[in-house]
Amino acid sequence: PIADLIYNHIVSQPLAAETLELILTDNSNQFIQNIHNLACLTFAFLSGPTYLFLYKQRETLYYSLFDEVTLAKSLVEQIALMSRGRDDMYEMLLDCVRRYVREDLRAVVCDCDGNNNIVVSSSDSYYTDLPAKLISRKPMDDPMETILYVTSVGEPGEMYGTTVRELRKARAKRLGALQVKMPEINMQLLYALAGICLCTFPVVSAGSRTVGGVALLHVQQIQMGGVVFAFGCVLNFLNELRRVPTEIGGGSYNVDDVLETMVKGLEEELDARLKEKTVSYTD
Template identity: 40%
Template sequence: FIQNYLTITGLLFGILVGQTYYFMYQQQESVFLALFQEVTEAKSLLEQISLVCQGRGKVYDRCLSSMESYVQNDLKILGADPAVTLSTRPIDDPLESIMYMTSVGIPGKVYDTVKSLRQARAWRLGALQRKLPRLHLGLLWLLAVIEVSSFPVLGAGTQTIGGYGILTVEGCLFAIMTFGIVLTLGVVGELWQPAGGAYNVDSVLGVMVEGLEEELQQRMSGNSLNRADDFSFPPPPSEISL
């Protein structure tokens, strides 16, 4: 009975941990895809703001300030509750401010880009939202404790058959099993965290938005980044004498 008890406990633990790991890995993949799409849309919005509002003085500066607020207080904040972030009032939404400042009477061309950026933002917040409660991880740790504690009970009395040397072998097997279980649950716990840790997107996001932040700061400081000024036409051809 004790041997079957250990087998059933280990099988149940393995199935639940495997399914949990697969689910968390899919969620992590969704976060990466959503962030790549959102950063791409944010770069497109910055380019459109420069084309539409450049030369309009305070409107251009306010649009760039709203864009900076979006990057610093929304895009780069991965540890905030996604549901709370999504419930922000429209008056406090920097994307809403950009849309109003670039539209007169009817939505302008920037509206489509803001709409696409909001959709990408929704995908990112949905991917960051925790789908598994903390109780789920607690149940996994409970199953792990049950499995580990049943191993010494199963091996009790074996020294009468194989001698005391067999206890050393059982001790090594017990240590390996405990290390494997703790390591597996540690990986699942790291994947469960939306930000921070070895398996999260914090460092990747910092690299992704580095170019966006640099371009935004240059535009706010007055550099237009217009490459047309650097282009020089070739000299006219010399006259051909007949």
Template identity: 35%
Template sequence: MVRFSSHQSSDDLAALVDGRVLGAGFRKSRPELGTPAKVGAVRWLASGMWAQSTGFLTTCRVVVPSLVAGALAVTLFSRVCRAAAPRLTRQLGASNPLVLQTIPLLGLVFSVFTNNTFQAMYEQQEAALLALFREVSCAKSLVEQLTLVLGGASEPACVAALRCVQRYASRDLRRRSDQSAAQLKLAIGDRIPDPLEELLYLSSVGAPSEHVYATVKDLRAARAARLGALERKLPPIQFVLLYALASALLAALVLQTSAAIAAGTSSTHLRFETTVFALLAVALVACLRILQDIWSPKSGAYNVDAVLVTCVMGLERQLDDLLILRE
């Protein structure tokens, strides 16, 4: 059985599916044995496997820590409360104003910080999606313009230009959100030539084509907007603060229950209190893990990577159709 990692791109999975599903012959001589429908099916299958793997990993990253926190809460809550109760005086009973106001105050502060964190990351995700859609639209317009300007897919110059767009889609546009703009700039500027510059050269006779130049300019602007939106805006200290507030909220509930035991206003069985504490621990950990998964640059169900694969698939299918028909 083949296992897929969230760090594998759909291109990597497509290559694997090419060999395992359609045979090694299709991978070596795709223009002869492959058809546009087969190429699209391979990409669709690989993208679906990749999306399922990222969704499964996100579920594990959220559900498993939450269940562990709930199990620890059920196991340790009553013991900690009974152990701390003898060290508290009767003045710290359940009716003490300080004890009564601590939990609502901490809950309010935690909800405010959580809401602001989620709003900031939601706006960042929205900006990244809008920039991605704009970039894919510009890339498709560029393919159409190149086909018209360079005389169609039967011309060698048009084929070379379409391969430049294909390299741009696979090496640049498909870069996941876990690869920063600095890494992308280094990869394009130092190690490989920029395919957009090659397009301007191939489509120019003394000067670049006016329409192609304008589309490439818009494409560069959309790429800059996408890379800027994918950069993490919130520092790690934000989540350190959120975890500290959640821990303080749980500790305050333990303190209040221990004070109630010391004052004699609560029994020592604590079945109801244990259930409430476990549910609160599960909810807090799940909330924090979801926020951290949205913030994390690694591929996950909350990132734009799944949408990126779907958006680029149409562009790659169009390029495959043109290049396969030419060959």
């Protein structure tokens, strides 16, 4: 209805009608048609690869999350098998894995006062810069570095090192997939091309009323509504894929629900093992 209203408003204007007649008499209509076709083709050529690029980035994120959670569970199993009996070391390693899950895998960071309180920000720059901030943390603040340091002596250290190394590779893939790579000018160009297509469509189609009469304009009103709907869907799909998947209200492609399900069992096991350790101390 909005597209039809705009269409009727443009065509019904006296100045617009005189301009259309002038366009038809001096063959300028073909030039506007060429602009319209060029803008539509350019939009199609740019929106297709943009969608594939963003979808591939989101697909890589899901694969890396599954690898990372699987390796984290393997690390917990190794800690349980090789460190049981060494109480201080066992508790320290389990606490490191729990810190890694809460502060890194869930894509949140600790507050600046060091109280391990989870900080959640609603600003876009916070989530945009988060992958780079996580990868640039000091080794002393990295739980995996603590695990390597504690287990560096003895034969089990090599096994821990292999698991931690693979876990860091999966983490690097996850952070790389989370990092925003597409500049804003890409979407601005797509919006500009869509605007050109929508502005030239009424001018091109209204000139055909001298051939098909007013009845043809009613058909083109429906076409105008379909074009507006198609452009809106494509641009909304691209904007949803561009949103950082870990931010609050991250859109239709948010990974928080999937990640919550994936790490639920891991966190429950870590809490149960640490609680069992605390109970044994009390006994």
